[in-house]
Amino acid sequence: MMPAETAGATEAMPAWRLWLAAVRAQFLTTTVLAVLLGLAASCADGVAIDAPRAVLTLLGALLAHAGANLVNDYHDRAADAVNTDPLRPFSGGSRLIQEGRLEARQAAVAGYGLLAGAGLIGAALALTGRSQLWVIGALGLALAIAYSAPPLRLSARALGEPAIAAAWLLVVLGTDLVQRGDWSLTALLAGMPYTLLLANILLANGFPDRGADAAAGKRTLVVRLGPHGAGQVYLAIAAAAGLWLVMAVLAHRLPATTLACLLVTPLPVFAARRLRRHAPGTPNAGLLAPIHATIATAHLFGLLLTATLWWAG
Numbered sequence: 001m002m003p004a005e006t007a008g009a010t011e012a013m014p015a016w017r018l019w020l021a022a023v024r025a026q027f028l029t030t031t032v033l034a035v036l037l038g039l040a041a042s043c044a045d046g047v048a049i050d051a052p053r054a055v056l057t058l059l060g061a062l063l064a065h066a067g068a069n070l071v072n073d074y075h076d077r078a079a080d081a082v083n084t085d086p087l088r089p090f091s092g093g094s095r096l097i098q099e100g101r102l103e104a105r106q107a108a109v110a111g112y113g114l115l116a117g118a119g120l121i122g123a124a125l126a127l128t129g130r131s132q133l134w135v136i137g138a139l140g141l142a143l144a145i146a147y148s149a150p151p152l153r154l155s156a157r158a159l160g161e162p163a164i165a166a167a168w169l170l171v172v173l174g175t176d177l178v179q180r181g182d183w184s185l186t187a188l189l190a191g192m193p194y195t196l197l198l199a200n201i202l203l204a205n206g207f208p209d210r211g212a213d214a215a216a217g218k219r220t221l222v223v224r225l226g227p228h229g230a231g232q233v234y235l236a237i238a239a240a241a242g243l244w245l246v247m248a249v250l251a252h253r254l255p256a257t258t259l260a261c262l263l264v265t266p267l268p269v270f271a272a273r274r275l276r277r278h279a280p281g282t283p284n285a286g287l288l289a290p291i292h293a294t295i296a297t298a299h300l301f302g303l304l305l306t307a308t309l310w311w312a313g
């Protein structure tokens with residue numbers, strides 16, 4: 001926490017803006033797209049969309065994402081305090097605890113409360129004949145907590161990227177399952193490349209935090225591998241996403257129109273090149289372009305994949 005006199009000098013913020021900033025609302029679009037992609041996977045297979053269940057699914061997913069962000073801020077508060085030069089708003093958390101705008105206990109209570117709300121929605125949907133949702137919900141909540149909470153602290157053990165990919169893949173699979181009532185290969189094949197690109201957002205956001213994370217004992221991929229090595233992993237993840245999509249189309253499991261997603265390929269190639277060349281000590285402002293390109297890659301890929309699947313349906 002900041003000293004009382006510093007906190008008092010902080011510019012006041014309306015409560016609604018404070019909580020929107022706390023849950024990092026501008027980044028919840030990744031979850032909206034994951035839900036839309038799950039619905040599109042159902043639609044592509046001719047499943048009629050149940051609107052009330054779709055709305056409940058979206059609400060539950062958003063609560064889970066918002067809660068996970070608050071829980072992350074709470075458990076990472078000491079490490080984020082070391083990070084005196086974050087590239088906002090992409091790294092270093094919301095910074096509200098460090099600025100004295102939000103108490104750590106408030107963040108914890110709100111975060112775990114939102115996760116509980118997401119769990120209740122998931123339970124309600126599971127009781128409508130979707131018993132598989134118990135598994136998806138339990139795994140999702142476990143990942144949301146274990147990402148930054150001890151003893152696992154996955155993000156501090158170079159396991160943050162796999163955790164992110166797995167968590168959002170569960171959103172796609174769960175959304176589809178709510179609609180069709182069973183597991184679906186289509187949802188898995190469509191969800192995997194999108195969630196791999198989401199993992200790259202986390203990886204890119206770790207570049208400006210490299211020094212602070214190392215000082216705080218967080219052994220992220222960027223800390224372990226350095227900029228060049230992490231940039232190579234970034235490129236490999238982007239290539240894996242594209243290759244996965246191509247193989248799914250060649251196997252006639254996804255419609256050929258989904259190959260339109262490959263139009264985004266120049267963006268991750270550009271981002272990887274810039275990330276690999278970011279030498280330690282270089283101003284973080286140079287990372288803005290590759291981070292923006294990474295976020296654009298995931299969003300454009302998700303939008304194109306969703307649109308082409310809906311069209312096929």
